Amino acid sequence: MTSAPTNDIEFRSVTKRYGAVTAVSDINLAVPKGAFVALLGPSGCGKTTCLRMIGGFEQPSEGEVLIAGNVANGVPAYRRPVNMVFQQYALFPHFDVTQNVAYGLKQLRPKLPAAEISRRVGEALEMVRLSGFAKRRIHEMSGGQQQRVALARALVNKPSVLLLDEPLAALDKKLRSAMQIELQTLQRDLGITFVLVTHDQEEALSMSDLVCVMSAGSIRQLATPQEVYDRPADLFVADFVGKTNRLDGVLEAGGAVRLRNGSALASSRSDLAPGAVTVALRPEAIRLSRRSDAAAFEGIVTHRIFLGSAAEYSVSIEGLGDLLVTAERHSQSENDLVAPGERVAISFDPGTAHIFPA
Structure with missing residues (x-):
């Protein structure tokens, strides 16, 4: 049968x-x-x-x-x-x-x-x-x-x-x-x-x-x-589905990705040969803080889009360009929102970054 x-x-x-x-x-x-x-x-x-x-x-x-x-x-x-x-x-x-x-x-x-x-x-x-x-x-x-x-x-x-x-x-x-x-x-x-x-x-x-x-x-x-x-x-x-930040870099022989501003990012892509790569990073994977952090990039908020339960920020970082960051609101206080012109620190876990051949 x-x-x-x-x-x-x-x-x-x-x-x-x-x-x-x-x-x-x-x-x-x-x-x-x-x-x-x-x-x-x-x-x-x-x-x-x-x-x-x-x-x-x-x-x-x-x-x-x-x-x-x-x-x-x-x-x-x-x-x-x-x-x-x-x-x-x-x-x-x-x-x-x-x-x-x-x-x-x-x-x-x-x-x-x-x-x-x-x-x-x-x-x-x-x-x-x-x-x-x-x-x-x-x-x-x-x-x-x-x-x-x-x-x-x-x-x-x-x-x-x-x-x-x-x-x-x-x-x-x-x-x-x-x-x-x-x-x-x-x-x-x-x-x-x-x-x-x-x-x-x-x-x-x-x-x-x-x-x-x-x-x-x-x-x-x-x-x-x-x-x-x-x-x-x-x-x-990565580009078509959802919103994505793209960072240009070079995958080095040791496995790290060297970004345009000289900072290094750990890579989990053991299958890629050294050379030019693109790092894709979701806006919600980025943490934004008013407090300076030695492990974070520093930048200036250039634009803010209020979404109600969250806000989207465009953050200009020297050597990297503009990054889109989505931050959830934790209260209804106006102070919970970062204003354009403020200096902020951003960071992310290396595991949330996707690395592809350029």
Whole structure:
């Protein structure tokens, strides 16, 4: 007996070309069954092309796309156990909510009984908490409600995989945060595989089990959100995901990194050859103090951005340039904030610095 596949989606050496342009180059990817995976990257990195190849809207130029263990090359979109929620939702404005959600079911052959369609539409609307909106017209609904109608329409066919093409991009920040939680809850309740395309780092890190960081048609890192943030695979990932300070230096034969201002930093990268390197340092990994410390760099605060529970500072350090520092507030006192023009000391643990070839 053949065992059930452990991956809902696989890319095996997949390349996609549009004429002379290569959108995706030799990608290998495995999405475990029941996972919430985010494809993250800048515009033009190939993430939407990958999503469209899973959905059947594009076919690979080379390689194989597998869904539930079966090769899907050449299989049209309507014959795949996959549904997609588009960025603009693509709802029918002249239909009410029930008609929109039922549309896909009515296209099935052989035809489903009307009672079965009604039952499944009711279940889908209950899933997205829109049971009382069955007869509401689309133009009468808010952006968040329309997004949930699009979700219900995609879920009513009971797909194995749900594809989300930047579905929260049109929502305001507060509503987007609420919908992120709703999508996570829905995915956990249903237990089906979600694949989200986004260029929003916060969205990818907060919602997904796995983050696939892409650049120029290839995968730079596939890992948990914490690993991508805390242990980036290369300088691109460190730069793209979150905020990062970059310091130029030289890795010496003894293992220390000599920074531009002459100070030395211990390195844990025994795999790197001596030579020019870039040190990546997260703003929240830097400690800021008004008290001078012999082990710290000294600098002057040039800018401050108040964030409520924290503040971001730009600190100018002679020989190193400007560093971005995020400092949590410990009280509501104005004295807890450092003012531009103040001289400060900053320090960090060497283990929080990531060292990459320049």
